[in-house]
Amino acid sequence: MQIVATSRNLQGTGASRRLRISGNTPGIVFGAGQEAQKIEINHNNLFHALKKEEFHTSILDLEVDGKSTKVVLRDVQFHPFRPLVLHVDFQRVDENTKVESKVALRYENADKSPAVVSENGTVTPLVTEVSVLATPAKTPEFIAVDLSKLTSKIIPGLQTVKAPAGVKIIARGANKNPALVAVKLPEAAVAAPVAAAPTDKKKKK
Structure with missing residues (x-):
């Protein structure tokens, strides 16, 4: 820009x-x-x-x-x-000096993942940007994250993100591998109560 x-x-x-x-x-x-x-x-x-x-x-x-x-x-x-x-x-920033900057994460193919297609889940991003270290020429506008294999039990963490060549992702805080997204599954259907079996009426004498 x-x-x-x-x-x-x-x-x-x-x-x-x-x-x-x-x-x-x-x-x-x-x-x-x-x-x-x-x-x-x-x-x-x-x-x-x-x-x-x-x-x-x-x-x-x-x-x-x-x-x-x-x-x-x-x-x-x-x-x-x-x-x-x-x-x-x-x-x-110098052209040959690596600088730390923020880069957006762009999530792709969530709508094709088992979490959505098979489990009818809703995917919510938890991490929207990461700190990276790179020269100005190699600093990307965004980093794509493929969610095509996402399930409710297999949630990718920050360490699974593949940065472009020459770009290093910097993890901050105590948790070096925070979850990238959350998957919310639909609430389980409440089982309908079983109807009581009708009682036989006594026959009139």
């Missing part, structure tokens, strides 16, 4: 406030052994870009004053109750 920005010289609370009033959002670009650069970005373009998953997980092309730089989104500050982006941080 590409985002266009311009450099800014003014700084401080007052300057940032005036910048937001004019429809732009202040930001900063840092890293790669270079000095931090203050930038401003059109607020509406940035706000809509932030709604896209790939903007948070992909290597971005940031164009500042006509010069393009590879960056990743590092931090975003939102207004506590208004739909307003207050500040944004980008980190430069």
Whole structure:
């Protein structure tokens, strides 16, 4: 994805406030052994870009004053109750340096799995993105996960995900192999009560 920005010289609370009033959002670009650069970005373009998953997980092309730089989104500050982006941080990435970033998991073929076809289950994703370590060129937009063999008793974990060549998946937390999805089976039908056998009426004498 590409985002266009311009450099800014003014700084401080007052300057940032005036910048937001004019429809732009202040930001900063840092890293790669270079000095931090203050930038401003059109607020509406940035706000809509932030709604896209790939903007948070992909290597971005940031164009500042006509010069393009590879960056990743590092931090975003939102207004506590208004739909307003207050500040944004980008980190430069070198083409040959591996960087950690978030990549979405895309689940495929769940509708063809035994869990759905044979067991009539409902599949719910539990893990929607993973941290990966890779160079910008090798960082994928998403990683596909095939669920065609999914059953209610065979649930794939994070360690079963096959990352592309040159990409390493990083597991966080104590559980290094969390379940990727959950399968909810339909509730068992309640057995109907057995009707009592009719009693023979006594014959009248």
